[in-house]
Amino acid sequence: MSLSLQILGASCAVPNPGAATSCYLLRTATTTVLLECGHGAIGKLAGQADPGDLDAVVITHMHPDHCMDLVALRNYWFVHRSDRLPLHLPSNGPSVLRGIAVALELPADYFDRVFDIRSYGPEQPLTIGQLRFESLRTRHNTVANAVRVSDPDGRNLVFSSDTGWFAEFEDFARGTDLLLLELTDARTPDGPDRWHLCPRDGARIINAAQPSEVLLTHYFAASAAQILQDVSEACPGVGVELAVEGESHHVGH
Numbered sequence: 269m270s271l272s273l274q275i276l277g278a279s280c281a282v283p284n285p286g287a288a289t290s291c292y293l294l295r296t297a298t299t300t301v302l303l304e305c306g307h308g309a310i311g312k313l314a315g316q317a318d319p320g321d322l323d324a325v326v327i328t329h330m331h332p333d334h335c336m337d338l339v340a341l342r343n344y345w346f347v348h349r350s351d352r353l354p355l356h357l358p359s360n361g362p363s364v365l366r367g368i369a370v371a372l373e374l375p376a377d378y379f380d381r382v383f384d385i386r387s388y389g390p391e392q393p394l395t396i397g398q399l400r401f402e403s404l405r406t407r408h409n410t411v412a413n414a415v416r417v418s419d420p421d422g423r424n425l426v427f428s429s430d431t432g433w434f435a436e437f438e439d440f441a442r443g444t445d446l447l448l449l450e451l452t453d454a455r456t457p458d459g460p461d462r463w464h465l466c467p468r469d470g471a472r473i474i475n476a477a478q479p480s481e482v483l484l485t486h487y488f489a490a491s492a493a494q495i496l497q498d499v500s501e502a503c504p505g506v507g508v509e510l511a512v513e514g515e516s517h518h519v520g521h
């Protein structure tokens with residue numbers, strides 16, 4: 269058995285040229301889960317796999333660069349499938365999604381007709397086929413869940429979602445096989461309320477958590493080389509790479 273991660277979208281809220289915002293495909297031999305569904309995600313997914321083969325979708329938070337292509341997936345599923353696709357959202361997600369439908373002057377049950385909408389969070393771990401998801405509320409300006417995804421053999425990855433630095437995340441990510449870490453801020457911003465990671469804070473997490481492998485994601489293309497250099501120099505002995513659209517990674521060994 270193996271667990272793989274395919275990068276479908278690694279842009280932050282400003283899409284990089286020709287690229288999609290947050291979207292990742294998780295696969296085992298019998299389970300396929302879409303993690304995040306930002307702008308442009310479903311076109312990227314359709315280029316790699318049949319969206320109709322998904323077992324479920326998991327969204328970490330309801331910012332558009334993490335969920336807005338649920339509209340496209342809803343339409344794909346409506347055309348190609350007659351059952352409903354399980355959609356796991358953070359605690360505020362069901363009401364936000366219904367609000368989007370109303371704001372677009374669509375029926376309030378526009379999404380419910382196609383998605384089996386459920387919420388999850390730190391108190392509600394979820395299991396989808398062979399994959400178990402545990403979560404931790406991050407430091408972001410909306411409800412957001414970092415997730416730790418494990419297969420039955422113990423292989424696991426941690427996705428930070430969007431967050432500022434906080435100590436509990438270092439414990440949550442400790443020893444993971446693959447840390448998928450958002451790194452949007454090329455420099456450390458002023459002020460105490462930080463909702464994204466910068467190289468200094470990302471390196472602090474990596475050095476504390478000691479993952480086997482790190483992929484930096486959710487970045488501006490223009491600053492990607494610099495953030496990779498800054499984080500790599502601050503984390504000797506840890507393999508750090510950029511998440512690149514289309515690439516697949518085996519999780520663990």
Ligand SMILES: [Zn+2]
Pocket residue numbers: 329331408430
């Ligand atoms: Zn966000």
